[in-house]
Amino acid sequence: xxxxxxxxxxxxxxxxxxxxxxxxxxxxxxxxxxxxxxxxxxxxxxxxxxxxxxxxxxxxxxxxxxxxxxxxxxxxxxxxxxxxxxxxxxxxxxxxxxxxxxxxxxxxxxxxxxxxxxxxxxxxxxxxxxxxxxxxxxxxxxxxxxxxxxxxxxxxxxxxxxxxxxxxxxxxxxxxxxxxxxxxxxxxxxxxxxxxxxxxxxxxxxxxxxxxxxxxxxxxxxxxxxxxxxxxxxxxxxxxxxxxxxxxxxxxxxxxxxxxxxxxxxxxxxxxxxxxxxxxxxxxxxxxxxxxxxxxxxxxxxxxxxxxxxxxxxxxxxxxxxxxxxxxxxxxxxxxxxxxxxxxxxxxxxxxxxxxxxxxxxxxxxxxxxxxxxxxxxxxxxxxxxxxxxxxxxxxxxxxxxxxxxxxxxxxxxxxxxxxxxxxxxxxxxxxxxxxxxxxxxxxxxxxxxxxxxxxxxxxxxxxxxxxxxxxxxxxxxxxxxxxxxxxxx
Numbered sequence: 235x236x237x238x239x240x241x242x243x244x245x246x247x248x249x250x251x252x253x254x255x256x257x258x259x260x261x262x263x264x265x266x267x268x269x270x271x272x273x274x275x276x277x278x279x280x281x282x283x284x285x286x287x288x289x290x291x292x293x294x295x296x297x298x299x300x301x302x303x304x305x306x307x308x309x310x311x312x313x314x315x316x317x318x319x320x321x322x323x324x325x326x327x328x329x330x331x332x333x334x335x336x337x338x339x340x341x342x343x344x345x346x347x348x349x350x351x352x353x354x355x356x357x358x359x360x361x362x363x364x365x366x367x368x369x370x371x372x373x374x375x376x377x378x379x380x381x382x383x384x385x386x387x388x389x390x391x392x393x394x395x396x397x398x399x400x401x402x403x404x405x406x407x408x409x410x411x412x413x414x415x416x417x418x419x420x421x422x423x424x425x426x427x428x429x430x431x432x433x434x435x436x437x438x439x440x441x442x443x444x445x446x447x448x449x450x451x452x453x454x455x456x457x458x459x460x461x462x463x464x465x466x467x468x469x470x471x472x473x474x475x476x477x478x479x480x481x482x483x484x485x486x487x488x489x490x491x492x493x494x495x496x497x498x499x500x501x502x503x504x505x506x507x508x509x510x511x512x513x514x515x516x517x518x519x520x521x522x523x524x525x526x527x528x529x530x531x532x533x534x535x536x537x538x539x540x541x542x543x544x545x546x547x548x549x550x551x552x553x554x555x556x557x558x559x560x561x562x563x564x565x566x567x568x569x570x571x572x573x574x575x576x577x578x579x580x581x582x583x584x585x586x587x588x589x590x591x592x593x594x595x596x597x598x599x600x601x602x603x604x605x606x607x608x609x610x611x612x613x614x615x616x617x618x619x620x621x622x623x624x625x626x627x628x629x630x631x632x633x634x635x636x637x638x639x640x641x642x643x644x645x646x647x648x649x650x651x652x653x654x655x656x657x658x659x660x661x662x663x664x665x666x667x668x669x670x671x672x673x674x675x676x677x678x679x680x681x682x683x684x685x686x687x688x689x690x691x692x693x694x695x696x697x698x699x700x701x702x703x704x705x706x707x708x709x710x711x712x713x714x715x716x717x718x719x720x721x722x723x724x
Contacts, residue, residue, distance in 0.1 A: 447496025581647030
């Protein structure tokens, strides 16, 4: 009897051991199997997307991986630039150096969160939106010279498709109106005023990132309140009348406040670790050094450094993209580039010089508590802005000496345009008489501010719809690459 009970007990114990062994064996196998699956997935992606280092200082650029495994833990980089700041070549460098693709902020808006290590943004400009939550770790700021940014943004704003001639450009602008447009003179006047404001938006954008998200007014650059900042960021009235600092803040003593996004959602803070010149990145002499600055921003960063291609071929990656034209097209590749070049009137050039001088003096200062010029990023910024200012001052001399002639379609500025308008009206009075003069003069007395405010809101909606369409196209491209990987592994 005792022996029977002992045998039964032994069988129970043995059975339990078998069950336990089977359970843990299954568990370990499952874990190990999942690990292998992840490694195989990663290897498959890397084989197709990693740029090739030939080991002798030469390389071959490969398109980056658009499908990013969620199990990877990247140190992530935000690439910030003013709209038209040509961030594209900068993030193409990051992609070529690592084999991982960048993602536009609008993709996060329309496609949801993902694990992309590089995030291209226009924020805090109204052409951008902070929709990538708290996944950023560091910032690279890309800077294009102010004059080119104003001209390029004008083209982007109006979606004129980088027209080859001015006639083509203005015919496309006319197509944007949903009601009968005002006199073309009214449009040009409004456009010039808008660009005058954009000059200050450009400096405000730089201040935002350099000062790690300190809240400032767009037009006066004064430190502002959270309430005023929210109006600036969310108001449908994008001109300064609806969000005027003196009206909203006035003489109130303002305590410095930082954007919560910068305080809470970027582990390394919003101040850029590198400031990159878009123009120098394209330059055959200065380009390699500028590309190296981008690579150095990744070196030693956990989760991304291990994918950084060997330092011996950093310059080769730059050459593949800039000299050999691999990858996406950039603004340098657009047709009719010189035919789109507008001139700027003295008033607008002088305003650019004033804004650039403000920035240069600010970031070359070594006065406590900021001590800006101790930072290499501030030195790089000042160097770029100083070079930019010199080219604008030269253009100003050419315009004032009439070596560079202005046309009505150029960015004349409110004062110069008003002078020309007065001459035009005087000529109408002389040649066509008082009745024709009074009829034409009535256009100047009409208030088109509501009309243009509506046009601008409509344009912004169209821009958002365009961003959405581009996001969907990028997603289709990603899905196609995913299918290609599946076929390769089959």
